[in-house]
Each structure stands twice: as structure tokens, then as C-alpha cells.
Amino acid sequence: MKIKKKIPLIDQHDEFGFWGEKFGGSFIPETLKKPIEDLTKEFKKLRNDQKFLSKKNFYFKNFIGQPTSFVKLNNLTNHFGGAQIWAKIVSEANGGAHKIYNATVHALICKAMGKKYIVGDTGAGYAGKMLSMAAKKFGLKCKIFMGAKDIKRQKPNCDAIRKNGAEIVPVYSGSQTLVDAVSECMRYWVSNCDNTHMCVGSTVGPNIFVKICGWSTSQISKELKKQIIFEFKKIPKKIKLINCVGGGSSAYGFWSEFIDYNKKQIELIGVEAGGPKKSLLHAAPLSRNAKIGILHGAASYVCQNNEGQIKETESISAGLDYPGVSPLHCFLKDTKRARYTYATDEEALNAYKIIRKFENLNPSLEPCHAFAEAIKIAPRLSKETIIVVNSCGDANKDKNILKKRLGSIYDK
Numbered sequence: 001m002k003i004k005k006k007i008p009l010i011d012q013h014d015e016f017g018f019w020g021e022k023f024g025g026s027f028i029p030e031t032l033k034k035p036i037e038d039l040t041k042e043f044k045k046l047r048n049d050q051k052f053l054s055k056k057n058f059y060f061k062n063f064i065g066q067p068t069s070f071v072k073l074n075n076l077t078n079h080f081g082g083a084q085i086w087a088k089i090v091s092e093a094n095g096g097a098h099k100i101y102n103a104t105v106h107a108l109i110c111k112a113m114g115k116k117y118i119v120g121d122t123g124a125g126y127a128g129k130m131l132s133m134a135a136k137k138f139g140l141k142c143k144i145f146m147g148a149k150d151i152k153r154q155k156p157n158c159d160a161i162r163k164n165g166a167e168i169v170p171v172y173s174g175s176q177t178l179v180d181a182v183s184e185c186m187r188y189w190v191s192n193c194d195n196t197h198m199c200v201g202s203t204v205g206p207n208i209f210v211k212i213c214g215w216s217t218s219q220i221s222k223e224l225k226k227q228i229i230f231e232f233k234k235i236p237k238k239i240k241l242i243n244c245v246g247g248g249s250s251a252y253g254f255w256s257e258f259i260d261y262n263k264k265q266i267e268l269i270g271v272e273a274g275g276p277k278k279s280l281l282h283a284a285p286l287s288r289n290a291k292i293g294i295l296h297g298a299a300s301y302v303c304q305n306n307e308g309q310i311k312e313t314e315s316i317s318a319g320l321d322y323p324g325v326s327p328l329h330c331f332l333k334d335t336k337r338a339r340y341t342y343a344t345d346e347e348a349l350n351a352y353k354i355i356r357k358f359e360n361l362n363p364s365l366e367p368c369h370a371f372a373e374a375i376k377i378a379p380r381l382s383k384e385t386i387i388v389v390n391s392c393g394d395a396n397k398d399k400n401i402l403k404k405r406l407g408s409i410y411d412k
């Protein structure tokens with residue numbers, strides 16, 4: 001199993017849609033065969049169509065507001081005294097997170113396919129908020145499927161979804177989180193695919209959804225590469241790109257331009273949700289050695305019990321609270337190109353406290369998992385090492401949780 005050079009990882013699957021022969025694929029019901037085939041053909045055409053690309057680039061600039069900034073966190077760096085800590089502030093993108101790239105591209109594809117309705121899943125509410133923004137922008141009717149537990153804990157994003165005119169469909173089955181929302185959204189699409197387009201909110205799901213999402217979010221690393229070369233005049237000798245991993249879209253988007261580099265020069269570190277310290281539950285299939293299973297139409301490492309049933313997950317971060325993960329990351333793990341670890345709820349909260357103390361940054365609980373790893377490794381690294389954390393979400397959506405767990409720090 002090897003990674004090929006100079007070919008985007010999203011395109012390195014075999015004829016059956018598998019990365020490394022084991023991960024991905026398209027496990028779909030018969031009724032979805034035709035819509036998935038149509039979408040696959042349409043995406044193949046659009047990604048090579050200059051008119052579509054110009055439109056996409058126009059909206060990336062004028063709707064999303066690229067590029068997001070790349071900054072050195074001086075106070076944090078000085079405090080820990082080791083590696084330089086930098087951040088790409090992807091939360092500056094319109095709406096406050098990276099999910100806007102995938103949502104915008106899906107809305108444009110939906111328009112190109114002549115469909116008027118768009119549906120999507122959400123956990124942290126960002127994928128839903130962004131899809132509702134893109135739907136409003138392009139005049140589409142939008143439904144967002146969201147677990148009832150997440151509706152309660154991510155109220156600010158739910159308010160935004162409704163303000164944008166989209167309907168939230170609460171999902172009461174299972175753990176009432178992202179995994180159930182994706183299932184319910186897919187079920188709805190099966191019966192409505194003639195006039196409705198589905199946006200999967202991460203690099204998960206049947207092969208084509210992994211590709212579209214990866215293609216859209218790779219904008220982040222294209223910008224970052226230019227910004228790194230601008231700051232350092234070259235790609236430095238030792239860089240560590242640290243990203244949280246739920247389904248894996250922000251991590252793939254952050255890394256895609258750097259996968260071809262030697263891992264001694266550019267280390268890719270993915271941080272999953274370790275859950276509460278005292279709990280046996282977590283959402284870390286890669287770093288806690290889950291077995292391969294099928295979830296949402298694709299094969300990946302999945303948290304499951306001995307009978308192969310999907311296991312309940314637990315995390316303070318709704319966006320990372322998902323038992324599966326992108327086949328792209330499974331492939332990166334097995335080829336040892338990326339290293340995966342996890343941070344507990346408590347470590348993520350502690351990272352939030354530290355960031356708020358030293359910097360003018362307000363990262364949501366998802367990127368706080370990545371900051372937790374940065375804080376752990378920075379002190380023992382040399383000053384020549386550059387750590388870059390993807391600060392991919394804004395904490396406004398988490399303000400109630402943060403106030404409850406950390407008191408008034410959120411308001412300071």
C-alpha cells in the first residue's frame with residue numbers, strides 16, 4: 001500500500017472506489033445507484049470546466065472570503081519556549097468554520113444539476129449552518145438533519161440555520177448525534193433523490209462524497225502553502241501540521257498539498273476526540289485501534305463492539321463525536337504518512353483556557369483538541385520547528401458548554 005506522488009489523494013482510489021484496497025467504496029442501496037452515478041459524472045465534468053471553476057473561485061473569494069490568515073502565536077510560543085506555534089485561522093471564513101468550502105461547492109453542483117432542494121447532515125451545526133448559508137445565497141430550499149442531543153448543545157448554530165430559512169429535522173434515533181443525523185439524511189435522500197441533492201458534511205460517505213468534500217476543502221492547504229513560503233521564503237526543514245479529526249474534512253483540507261513531502265520534513269498529526277477522561281467511550285477510531293467496518297456507505301476504521309455493531313461515542317465536541325472516519329485518513333494511517341492521537345475533553349478544555357489566556361483567539365472545542373497536542377509537544381521541540389494548528393472553528397457555538405465547564409473565561 002503506497003501513496004502515489006503528484007496525484008491528489010482523493011483520486012488515488014481503485015476502480016471500485018477504494019483507497020489502499022480496503023477503505024472507502026460505495027456501499028449503497030440499489031435506488032441510489034443512478035443518482036450517485038449522475039453525481040459522479042457531473043463532478044468529473046465540473047471540476048474540469050473552466051466556467052465552473054471561475055464561478056467557484058469567485059464565490060470562494062467573494063462569499064467565503066479567502067484567504068484566511070496565517071499568524072504566529074507569539075505569546076504562546078514564548079510561554080512554552082520550544083517550537084514556534086503558528087495558526088491558520090480558518091474560522092475567519094464566512095460563517096466561522098471550514099465547512100463553508102464543501103457547502104458552497106455542493107450548492108453550486110446542485111444548481112448545475114438543475115435541482116432546487118438540498119439536504120445535509122450536521123453535528124456541531126457548522127456543516128448545517130454553512131449549507132443553509134449557501135442555499136440562501138443560491139436560492140435553494142434546504143433541510144438539515146441534526147441529532148436531538150446536538151440541537152440542544154449547539155444552539156447558536158441552530159439559530160443561524162433557522163435564520164437562513166432552512167428547516168432543521170431533529171433526529172431522535174440512536175445516540176441522537178452526528179452518526180444518526182447522517183443516517184437519517186441518507187434515508188431521506190433515497191426517497192427524494194429525483195429533485196434533491198445531498199451534501200455529506202465531511203470526507204465520509206460513498207466515494208463521490210469523499211472526493212467532493214476533499215476537493216473543496218483542499219483550498220485551505222493551497223493558501224497555507226503560499227503563506228508558509230511567503231513567511232519563511234521556502235518550506236522550512238521541520239514542520240508539524242496539527243489538525244483535529246472528526247470525519248476528517250478539515251484535516252484533509254489542511255494537509256492535501258503537503259502529503260507528497262517527506263514525513264521527516266512535514267509531519268501530519270491528526271487529533272481525535274478521546275472523550276471524558278473517566279469514560280470508556282470516545283470517538284477516536286484511528287488512534288484507539290478500532291476495527292474496519294462499514295458505516296454510511298463506506299469502509300473505514302469504525303468504533304464498534306465485538307458483534308460489529310456501531311458503538312456509542314462520547315465527546316464534549318459535537319463535531320468530533322462520530323464513530324467512523326474518512327477512508328482518506330485510514331489510508332494515511334496505514335501508510336504511516338500521518339500520525340493520529342487523541343485529546344480528552346479535559347485536555348481540550350485546558351487548551352481553550354491557555355489559548356484564551358495568551359492569545360486573541362477563540363477556537364471552538366474541535367480545534368482545541370489540536371491545540372492540546374500542540375501544547376503537549378511544543379516545549380520539547382527546537383525553536384526551528386514550526387507547529388501549525390488549524391484553528392478551524394469559532395467558539396461562539398460552544399459558549400454555553402464553555403461557560404458551564406470553565407465559568408466566566410468565555411466572556412473575558
Ligand SMILES: Cc1ncc(COP(=O)(O)O)c(C=O)c1O
Pocket residue numbers: 097098099123124125126127201202203244245246247248249250251318319320364366367392393394
Ligand atoms: C469546527 C469544526 N472542526 C472540526 C469538525 C470535525 O469535522 P471534520 O473532521 O470533518 O473537519 C467539525 C465538525 O462539525 C467542526 O464544526
